Amino acid sequence: MPEEIKRNLLKFAQERGEDKTYCPSEVARLLYPDCWRDKMDLVRKQADILVEAGELVVLQKGLIQQKLPSDLKGPIRLRNKEG
Numbered sequence: 001m002p003e004e005i006k007r008n009l010l011k012f013a014q015e016r017g018e019d020k021t022y023c024p025s026e027v028a029r030l031l032y033p034d035c036w037r038d039k040m041d042l043v044r045k046q047a048d049i050l051v052e053a054g055e056l057v058v059l060q061k062g063l064i065q066q067k068l069p070s071d072l073k074g075p076i077r078l079r080n081k082e083g
Helices: 002-016 024-031 036-052
Strands: 056-060 077-080
Touching: 002 024, 002 036, 002 056, 002 077, 024 036, 036 056
Parallel strands: none
Antiparallel strands: 056 077
């Protein structure tokens, strides 16, 4: 499942384009519609890997953050690195 999560995190970023963001909960809702809230930590951990690899950036309140998604409290957004 971790690979499927990463694949979908990247897919959402590519579909949104370079300057649009998305919430990681969108991926959780797609993959785990009945228990998506319970899977948010798992989704954020996979987002951590992609942020560390430079494939995604994490934003909070519209600003790029230097912390990893799982280290941030509150709502976050993700997008392609190029944006």
